[in-house]
Amino acid sequence: MGEGNATAEDGEFSVRMEFGSRELVISAIKSYTISRGVDYTVYELELQTFYAKYKGYGAGCDWLIRASLIRKKACWEIRRYNGKHTCTIDTISQDHAKLDSDIIAEAIKPLVEADLSIKVKSIIAEVQSRFNYIVSYRKAWLAKQKFVVKVFGDWKVSYQTLPIWLKAMTAKMPRSRVQIKTLTVYRESEEVQGVRVLHRIFWRLYPCIVAFIHCKPLVQVDGTHLYGKYKGALLVVVAQDGN
Template structure:
């Protein structure tokens, strides 16, 4: 159903989702579209039966919106799983091309910038291998939405305590309803002036592009140095 909706640039709202019953309608149901589906499980036969199905959408758009709610990570993962099983070294560009071809979905302009460093085994340099040093990213909906937020950005950090001992940097802003909204992220080696400069420079270049925005942070010396 997800693939059907994505391919046709339509959407549906689920009203009942239970182990034995599933019922959904088009999001435009009652506004010129009567698409709906009602299915139930027949336990003794171990199969689903369609009880009611209005199959005609009258709200189909020519193109899909970037933020289609059904094009989630699970849907994309299922689409590219066969390709990765055949070739685990599949390039990201090939994955993007497959998603675009399968769903008529274009790149949402998410910004990702990363830096790498040489790899060493002991004191010996390992040729042809680079190690991830730090990475910045901001999702396109965040970039687009910030244009309508208050001219205030707050930055902070938290240390990661899992397998990789890095530091997560986050920038947030505030919308017109006083909701706190994240707008950018970075994973860096540790909290240094250079790491904050990497984060704030990318934040300024890709997200906070307008002037007159106030920055809120603690008085950590590395932040002050990066800002200056």
């Protein structure tokens, strides 16, 4: 139930099979149809019910599945299931509609955890190896972005966390210095109240401050451009010890 996968020996669902959440039910159904090269149409999607039929229902195959929330058990349960697919698939498309970026993101989790800079082409190859489908570059790229956001948060959250991180840093080293400059936000020439955006930030650690008198009277400045959603540059100032 916790994994959300069909547990029968042949990989089929069964009536009264239980799942921990609505998301796990849908994920299991997606994985089931992807592995069999078939697709389904959702007929009822509510907070307490998920009801789907084979896309070609009635044309030689009457596959359908219905799952509902059982509040007494605090789980989702398969309430109706017509059994195995009886249809025959003449051709398997290169991609699958239900093989979306969410499914891919979960599948590539170990790869991205091991190497955050993994190339999209490697993700496409992994998906082909696991699911026997060749997904588009965009779908693979979106899957990677979703996983990164899940682990590290999105760009907006990261920037909002920056002042908190700097406050924690100065709490540990009280005589360190931080300077933040923000800008007013305007919408159609009117100032948006209560909203500021980062313009620039400067911080210096206290050990560097006290050590500076022992350095050569020369500083080196190096920088790197930021290539994320928000552009900018990260500058580093370095001084050399006199010895």
